[in-house]
Amino acid sequence: MNCQECGKKPATLHFTKxxxxxxxxxxxxxxxxxxxxxxxxxAPNGFSIHNLLSGLLDFDPxxxxxxxxxxxxxxxxxxxxxxCGLTYSQFSKLGRFGCSSCYKxxxxxxxxxxxxxxxxxxxxxxxxxRTGSQIQYKREIEQLRRDMQSRIExxxxxxxxxxxxxxxxxxxxxxxx
Numbered sequence: 696m697n698c699q700e701c702g703k704k705p706a707t708l709h710f711t712k713x714x715x716x717x718x719x720x721x722x723x724x725x726x727x728x729x730x731x732x733x734x735x736x737x738a739p740n741g742f743s744i745h746n747l748l749s750g751l752l753d754f755d756p757x758x759x760x761x762x763x764x765x766x767x768x769x770x771x772x773x774x775x776x777x778x779c780g781l782t783y784s785q786f787s788k789l790g791r792f793g794c795s796s797c798y799k800x801x802x803x804x805x806x807x808x809x810x811x812x813x814x815x816x817x818x819x820x821x822x823x824x825r826t827g828s829q830i831q832y833k834r835e836i837e838q839l840r841r842d843m844q845s846r847i848e849x850x851x852x853x854x855x856x857x858x859x860x861x862x863x864x865x866x867x868x869x870x871x872x
Contacts, residue, residue, distance in 0.1 A: 698722065700723050700724070776792075781794075836866065
C-alpha cells in the first residue's frame with residue numbers, strides 16, 4: 696500500500712484516530728508523518744520507529760521500568776546472554792539479538808513483551824484468502840481428532856462419536872471445494 700499523502704513511498708505507518716467518536720484511518724510514509732506532525736507523544740523530533748521499538752523492548756514484566764520492582768527490589772546484575780555476552784539493555788537499544796541463545800536467556804522478558812505486542816506468544820501464521828477455507832477446515836479437523844482421541848482415552852464414547860461425525864462433515868466440505 697502506498698502513502699495516502701505522497702502516493703510514492705510505501706505506507707509504513709498506519710494510524711487510527713478517534714476524535715469525538717469519529718474514526719479516521721491514515722496510511723502514510725514516515726516522511727509525510729513528520730511533515731504532518733503526526734507522532735507518538737514523548738518521542739523526540741516526532742516519530743521514530745527505533746524509539747518506539749526501544750520503548751517496547753524496555754518493558755519490564757514486573758510492572759515497573761528499569762529494573763525496579765514494585766517491592767523496591769533492584770536487580771543487581773543485568774540479564775546477560777552466556778553465549779555472546781549481550782545484555783538486555785543492549786538488545787533493547789540495538790533491536791536484535793547477538794546469537795540464537797539470547798532467546799533462551801531473555802525468555803522471561805520476551806514472553807510478556809510478545810504477549811503485549813501480539814496478544815500471544817505462539818505464532819499461528821496467516822492464511823491466504825484464496826485457499827483459506829481449506830486450510831481452516833484441515834486445522835479444525837486436526838484439533839477435532841486430538842479432542843476425539845482424548846475423549847476416547849477418558850471413555851467418553853458418545854462425545855467422541857459426535858466429534859467423529861463433525862470430522863466426516865468437514866472432510867466432505869474439503870472434497871467439495
